[in-house]
Amino acid sequence: MAATRRVKKPCCLRTAKQDEFTVLATRSNKLKDFSAGERVFLTTLFARSKRVGKRELKIKNMDNNLYNKAKEFVLDAFAKAGLERDIVHAQSTAYFIKELKPEADETLLIAGLSHDIERAFNGDWKKGTDDPAMLKKHQNLSADEIGKFLLSAGADEKIINRVKRLVSQHEVGGDEDENILCDADCLAFLQDKALRVVTKAKEANNTKEAKRRINMVFSRIHTPKAKQIAQKWYDEAMKELSKKS
Secondary structure, three states: OOOOOOOOOOHHHOOOOOOOOOOOHHHHOOHHHOOHHHHHHHHHHHHHHHHHHHHHHOOOOOOHHHHHHHHHHHHHHHHHOOOHHHHHHHHHHHHHHHHHOOOOOHHHHHHHHHOOOOHHHHOOOOOOOOOHHHHHHHHHHHHHHHHHHHHHOOOOHHHHHHHHHHHOOOOOOOOHHHHHHHHHHHHHHHHHOHHHHHHHHHHOOOHHHHHHHHHHHHHOOOOHHHHHHHHHHHHHHHHHHHOOO
C-alpha cells in the first residue's frame, strides 16, 4: 500500500505558537476570507517569525506567561465574536510596534494587541468616525476590558495601569510610547484595510468618505519612520480612489 502523502498547509495557516508575530487570525483556514494585501501580510509575518528566531524576538523584562495570556484572551475574544480581521489587525499592530521600537516592553505590546478589544464585546459601533467623544469612549472601553482581564490574570498594578493608559490614548497618541502605539495602529489599518475601504466606498458610490477616513488615519501618524512606511499604502489607496469605476 502506498504511503499517504501529507499535504502541508500554507505557512501562514499553521498554528505554531512561536512568538508574538505568530498569526492566529487564520483559524478559519480559508485564505479566501482575506484580501490580497492581508494574505501577503500574513505570509510575510509568519516567514519573518521563522527567520529571525526566538532569541532575537525575546522581549526585555517580559513576563512571557502574562503576554501569552493576554494574547490568548484577545484572540479568543475576537474569534468568538467572528471578527477574524480584528485578529489580523491586533497582531499587525503588535508587529509594527516592534518595527518602530524594537526594545518595546511587554506593556506596550499588550496594549498593541488589545487596543480595540472592546469591539469583541460591543461590535463596531463607532464605524470609522473621527468624532473625539466617540473615539475617547472607544479608547476607554478597550482600556477597561484589558484592565479587567489583567487584574484577573494577577498582573502587577503598575503593569495594569500602564497598559490601560496606553490603550486609552491609542487613537491620538501623547508621550513617546503612546505615539508608537498610535502609529502602529495607523500602519496596521493602512496596510490591512485601506484598499478594502476604497473598494467598499466605490461600490457604495461614496469615495469622499473613504478619502476622508484614509486621510484621517494618515494624518494621525507622529513619527517620521512610521510616515515613511505608511506612504506607499497611502499612495496606493489614493491612486485607487482616483480611478474611475
